[in-house]
């Protein structure tokens with residue numbers, strides 16, 4: 356269960372009549388209420404298909420900053436809703452299911468993180484956006500997987516840097532920038548569970564397939580990867596490549612857009628360690644459904660609310676990220 360130092364409003368779980376065409380109703384509600392639906396690439400296919408905008412964490416933040424809509428429905432996880440609210444305090448920000456948390460954000464409780472950074476008062480704190488607003492408020496600059504390398508590279512080589520919460524992304528950025536950032540020991544349960552042995556087996560069946568991996572994956576998977584990049588970068592690489600088969604080591608929701616953009620190419624989800632589970636799907640991301648999206652638009656709940664003092668502190672680190680991106 357996602358814990359966050361913020362105020363939240365309501366939860367609606369009203370039964371929806373089978374008579375209504377839910378997709379048409381959602382579209383009508385969006386027009387009536389001047390609402391925009393922004394979905395992350397890890398959302399269920401039907402939500403990606405109805406969204407006005409789909410993107411990775413960085414694109415969703417940039418899009419939220421630009422929108423003229425009165426209501427922003429963030430179909431993603433809680434911290435993405437918070438990021439939108441931090442950037443758009445005067446808009447109503449809704450998330451269809453407030454329980455859509457994030458194991459990576461949960462791996463960085465604010466009190467423990469504060470204790471950690473207090474030991475290094477002369478360090479600059481860089482945090483992945485996959486954090487609570489409270490952790491962002493302790494952060495000098497946020498990053499996403501799309502801009503992390505670019506932002507870290509802008510600091511002098513000898514700069515004293517702390518990076519949290521994803522140890523795999525931090526380690527990867529250290530290795531590609533030559534920095535020696537202190538790393539918080541957090542991880543995402545989806546990206547950490549890919550099995551190197553099973554990927555090696557899969558490669559035998561698909562000898563021409565390229566392995567594309569998100570930098571939240573563990574180092575052995577990254578060492579085997581033909582290309583490492585954020586969700587957006589993996590999509591761009593697959594689209595531009597002449598290769599026609601790809602093994603995808605990230606949340607499998609992105610495969611929907613990869614197939615749409617590349618109908619003649621084949622995308623194979625990288626197998627999880629436990630073959631009895633769909634562990635390459637983020638259970639938090641998959642909490643959002645069309646029914647919850649409909650109720651959320653109809654009742655304008657659940658809403659993300661953040662106490663203004665906290666919002667202002669958290670905003671600085673996100674604005675700095677957007678400037679440095």
Ligand code: 13P
Pocket residue numbers: 410411412413485499500501543571585586587
């Ligand atoms: P990006 O959207 O930055 O690729 O991050 C991946 C992720 O795990 C989002 O929750």
Ligand code: SF4
Pocket residue numbers: 397432456457458459460485543544545546606637638639640
């Ligand atoms: Fe968090 Fe991982 Fe799910 Fe992304 S995929 S929302 S990092 S738990």
